[in-house]
Amino acid sequence: MRKNAAAEPLQLGLPFGQHSPPGVAGTHRHIQIHGAWLRYRLSRRRRRTIGLMIDEGDLAVTAPHHVSIGEIERVIAQKAGWIASRLEAWRARPRLVAQWRDGGELPFLGDTLRLRLDAGARSVQCTDTKLLVLPLPATATAERLRDTACAWLQAEAVKVFTAAVERFAIRLGHRPRRIVLSSARTLWGSCTHDGVIRLHWRLVHFSPAIIDYVVAHEMAHLKVLDHSTRFWQTLEELLPGFAEPRAALKQWHPASLDAV
Numbered sequence: 225m226r227k228n229a230a231a232e233p234l235q236l237g238l239p240f241g242q243h244s245p246p247g248v249a250g251t252h253r254h255i256q257i258h259g260a261w262l263r264y265r266l267s268r269r270r271r272r273t274i275g276l277m278i279d280e281g282d283l284a285v286t287a288p289h290h291v292s293i294g295e296i297e298r299v300i301a302q303k304a305g306w307i308a309s310r311l312e313a314w315r316a317r318p319r320l321v322a323q324w325r326d327g328g329e330l331p332f333l334g335d336t337l338r339l340r341l342d343a344g345a346r347s348v349q350c351t352d353t354k355l356l357v358l359p360l361p362a363t364a365t366a367e368r369l370r371d372t373a374c375a376w377l378q379a380e381a382v383k384v385f386t387a388a389v390e391r392f393a394i395r396l397g398h399r400p401r402r403i404v405l406s407s408a409r410t411l412w413g414s415c416t417h418d419g420v421i422r423l424h425w426r427l428v429h430f431s432p433a434i435i436d437y438v439v440a441h442e443m444a445h446l447k448v449l450d451h452s453t454r455f456w457q458t459l460e461e462l463l464p465g466f467a468e469p470r471a472a473l474k475q476w477h478p479a480s481l482d483a484v
């Protein structure tokens with residue numbers, strides 16, 4: 225939180241809306257702070273204090289039944305700096321977006337491919353200029369684009385994961401019995417006691433550093449199945465500096481990529 229009061233109105237002008245209507249709209253209320261409108265959602269609970277949180281880009285306020293709107297809005301105004309920085313962080317959050325149309329974007333290996341529909345193409349081709357040519361007519365539906373591109377992504381995932389497994393197998397001296405592509409709801413990867421490694425195919429959207437982290441993590445389980453100190457030491461030997469890609473991956477959840 226910033227302490228410089230003079231700079232505050234300017235910062236607040238950024239994340240708060242300028243044109244929101246005042247008053248109550250549905251479950252939302254609006255409060256004017258330093259000339260900018262801030263929308264918030266109020267719910268009353270049996271509790272002692274006023275709670276503020278950022279929920280899906282909205283300020284959510286929970287307050288005890290007896291506290292007046294005036295008191296609630298005084299607390300919001302006091303916390304305006306904190307709210308502004310949290311809203312900014314939410315707006316700047318990483319997002320994966322695929323656009324299922326000719327010229328649309330597709331995240332791939334931490335980079336962005338541009339989709340190109342070409343009814344004359346014989347198969348899916350990825351060019352040096354980061355174009356992903358799909359053998360589909362211009363009239364193809366978004367669903368067909370998605371199915372075609374995702375089939376290609378899954379085939380690429382197999383290649384990328386296999387190459388990473390090979391690299392780590394040499395360093396580790398262990399090799400999985402089998403690699404399986406997964407689309408698990410909650411796990412990026414897993415390793416069974418009998419040496420089967422499952423890797424979520426949607427990791428292929430992410431940078432090679434993140435993919436390496438997940439692959440190295442599951443490979444380290446071939447040696448140490450639990451998450452003991454020995455496991456993390458094994459992983460550090462296999463992939464020095466793994467903390468950074470690990471932290472980067474924490475911002476994502478497999479289920480949240482279903483819409484991509």
Ligand SMILES: [Zn+2]
Nearest residue numbers: 441445450451
């Ligand atoms: Zn693990």
